[in-house]
Amino acid sequence: MKYSGKTHKFGNDINTDEIIPARYLNTTDKAELAKYCMEDVDKTFAAKVRPGEIIVAGKNFGCGSSREHAPIAIKASGVSCVIAESFARIFFRNSINIGLPIIESKEASEKIKNGDSVSVDTAQGVIKNLKTKECYKIEKYPPFMQKIVSAGGLINSIKKGSKK
Amino acid sequence: MGHTITEKILLKHTNLKEIHPGEFINARVDICLGNDITAPFAFEEFDKLGVKKVFDKNRVVLVPDHFAPAKDMKSANQCKKLAEFAKKYSIKNYFEIGKMGVEHALLPEVGLVLPGDLVVGADSHTCTYGALGAFSSGVGSTDLAAAMATGECWLKVPESIKFIFTGKMNKWIGGKDLILHTIGNIGVDGALYKAMEFCGPTIEGLPIDDRLTMCNMAIEAGGKSGIIAPDKTTAKYVKSIKDRRRASLGKYYSSDEDAKYSEVIEYDARKIEPVVACPNLPSNVKPASELKDVSVDQVVIGSCTNGRISDMRIAAKLLRGKKVKSSTRLIVIPATQKVYLECVNEGLAKIFIEAGGVFSTPTCGPCLGGHMGILAEGEKAISTTNRNFVGRMGHPASGVYLSNPAVAAASAIKGRIAHPEEVL
Numbered sequence: 282m283k284y285s286g287k288t289h290k291f292g293n294d295i296n297t298d299e300i301i302p303a304r305y306l307n308t309t310d311k312a313e314l315a316k317y318c319m320e321d322v323d324k325t326f327a328a329k330v331r332p333g334e335i336i337v338a339g340k341n342f343g344c345g346s347s348r349e350h351a352p353i354a355i356k357a358s359g360v361s362c363v364i365a366e367s368f369a370r371i372f373f374r375n376s377i378n379i380g381l382p383i384i385e386s387k388e389a390s391e392k393i394k395n396g397d398s399v400s401v402d403t404a405q406g407v408i409k410n411l412k413t414k415e416c417y418k419i420e421k422y423p424p425f426m427q428k429i430v431s432a433g434g435l436i437n438s439i440k441k442g443s444k445k
Numbered sequence: 446m447g448h449t450i451t452e453k454i455l456l457k458h459t460n461l462k463e464i465h466p467g468e469f470i471n472a473r474v475d476i477c478l479g480n481d482i483t484a485p486f487a488f489e490e491f492d493k494l495g496v497k498k499v500f501d502k503n504r505v506v507l508v509p510d511h512f513a514p515a516k517d518m519k520s521a522n523q524c525k526k527l528a529e530f531a532k533k534y535s536i537k538n539y540f541e542i543g544k545m546g547v548e549h550a551l552l553p554e555v556g557l558v559l560p561g562d563l564v565v566g567a568d569s570h571t572c573t574y575g576a577l578g579a580f581s582s583g584v585g586s587t588d589l590a591a592a593m594a595t596g597e598c599w600l601k602v603p604e605s606i607k608f609i610f611t612g613k614m615n616k617w618i619g620g621k622d623l624i625l626h627t628i629g630n631i632g633v634d635g636a637l638y639k640a641m642e643f644c645g646p647t648i649e650g651l652p653i654d655d656r657l658t659m660c661n662m663a664i665e666a667g668g669k670s671g672i673i674a675p676d677k678t679t680a681k682y683v684k685s686i687k688d689r690r691r692a693s694l695g696k697y698y699s700s701d702e703d704a705k706y707s708e709v710i711e712y713d714a715r716k717i718e719p720v721v722a723c724p725n726l727p728s729n730v731k732p733a734s735e736l737k738d739v740s741v742d743q744v745v746i747g748s749c750t751n752g753r754i755s756d757m758r759i760a761a762k763l764l765r766g767k768k769v770k771s772s773t774r775l776i777v778i779p780a781t782q783k784v785y786l787e788c789v790n791e792g793l794a795k796i797f798i799e800a801g802g803v804f805s806t807p808t809c810g811p812c813l814g815g816h817m818g819i820l821a822e823g824e825k826a827i828s829t830t831n832r833n834f835v836g837r838m839g840h841p842a843s844g845v846y847l848s849n850p851a852v853a854a855a856s857a858i859k860g861r862i863a864h865p866e867e868v869l
């Protein structure tokens with residue numbers, strides 16, 4: 282898969298309470314959740330993010346609660362993929378399960394600056410910084426996860442599996 | 446080469462001959478769990494799978510606890526979805542208010558989790574049950590949907606970190622201080638993706654309630670699970686549960702002597718004093734005695750971390766015959782109906798109320814900034830809960846300090862963070 286867009290940069294340990302505060306968890310309406318995406322770190326994020334743009338963060342992104350509302354809010358806000366030095370594990374599996382592309386890269390996380398335009402090519406295993414012309418290598422998903430990702434998420438992957 | 450308790454439990458829940466850290470498995474689950482925040486999403490995904498029934502109506506657990514009793518109309522709708530799903534699929538373990546409690550305090554208490562079990566829950570603090578020698582881990586709503594339909598969950602076999610605690614604990618410390626000390630030491634991602642195995646003489650002497658508190662907060666170090674090998678204390682606890690909903694007494698696993706750990710860390714419990722995690726990370730840990738000039742507007746005693754009867758008893762011991770400082774609000778929330786009733790029968794409820802505190806029906810409430818005690822801009826609270834992220838208990842410019850129930854109760858009396866010795 283390929284994604285490209287302008288980046289929004291965040292720091293370390295961005296937790297799910299910041300991504301989507303608990304006060305908004307009394308709904309499953311995705312568009313509604315998107316309106317409050319990242320509200321407690323950056324109040325202006327939901328209004329300024331454009332479809333296809335990319336979140337870049339430091340380590341342990343998505344730590345805290347298991348709320349799937351967090352990757353859902355990010356996906357529904359139009360963000361095409363999230364790059365971070367590392368992800369908290371429940372956020373990681375939720376993203377794989379709902380089909381939000383997430384990419385671990387220490388180098389990209391360190392070197393990409395807020396507002397840089399980048400392109401991501403998961404098949405080639407590379408992120409390009411279109412501003413600085415730098416390239417950062419990325420690892421492919423392990424085959425087990427790749428199967429879920431290519432099916433478009435866990436539910437589709439189970440459906441496919443049971444048809445076989 | 447030997448295996449850890451975590452690897453052994455996971456292996457038993459697959460059809461494989463052996464498993465190793467780093468490998469992906471589809472594991473059979475004994476119990477899967479959802480609440481009023483995470484289950485409604487899971488139901489939507491479950492419907493997409495087009496299956497007619499859940500894999501086992503006795504092994505799906507639904508607990509409306511976060512915004513329940515429903516705090517507003519939207520939350521009421523969420524709770525209603527749980528009741529409807531439970532009815533439609535004849536879910537045995539749906540806990541309506543009046544029977545419910547904070548899920549991670551409730552499940553062990555009613556005997557739904559046993560040693561050797563594999564439990565997944567769409568709630569990050571599902572890791573609590575490791576205290577009984579089970580593998581348990583938080584997952585998402587889609588995982589819950591898949592588990593409800595198939596009885597399986599995909600997992601990556603984690604590496605384990607071994608934490609050895611030696612030495613006798615000081616008077617006013619409990620499981621909460623041991624785990625806060627640990628998180629303060631390794632950081633909020635110190636155990637990322639890993640199983641945290643707690644052992645050593647201190648742990649062997651630790652009551653189940655304190656073990657539950659420790660494993661509860663494994664996630665706060667990024668851990669996939671926390672686990673303590675089941676022993677005599679565990680067996681006694683499991684046998685004592687009258688309301689046991691599962692026939693067996695569980696399976697007892699332990700780690701081999703030559704099991705492989707990614708790290709082994711030792712702590713001397715004698716050197717640990719009552720500690721407090723300061724805003725805005727659970728790893729921001731300082732001795733309570735160094736924080737005496739921090740005034741608090743609110744004190745919360747409750748949650749899946751420290752809302753059990755032993756926590757209530759400790760808090761009551763300090764509050765007996767004393768008054769909550771006039772500048773401070775005290776909110777006591779027993780974690781389950783059983784704990785609530787015990788508080789009434791033992792006269793603890795009276796102590797809290799006479800001290801000038803609020804004594805509430807079980808709910809997660811303020812722990813996640815839901816209801817029942819939200820903080821205003823600039824306010825500070827000390828709480829026996831497990832998270833103190835930005836805005837966790839209310840306004841983004843409020844602050845939460847995490848502590849054990851003794852420190853929290855002492856702070857309620859003083860109106861500032863206090864060491865229990867200052868009041869008793």
Ligand code: SF4
Pocket residue numbers: 511547548549568570748749750808809812813830831
């Ligand atoms: S008490 Fe707090 S941490 Fe525990 S389940 Fe409820 S919201 Fe989560």
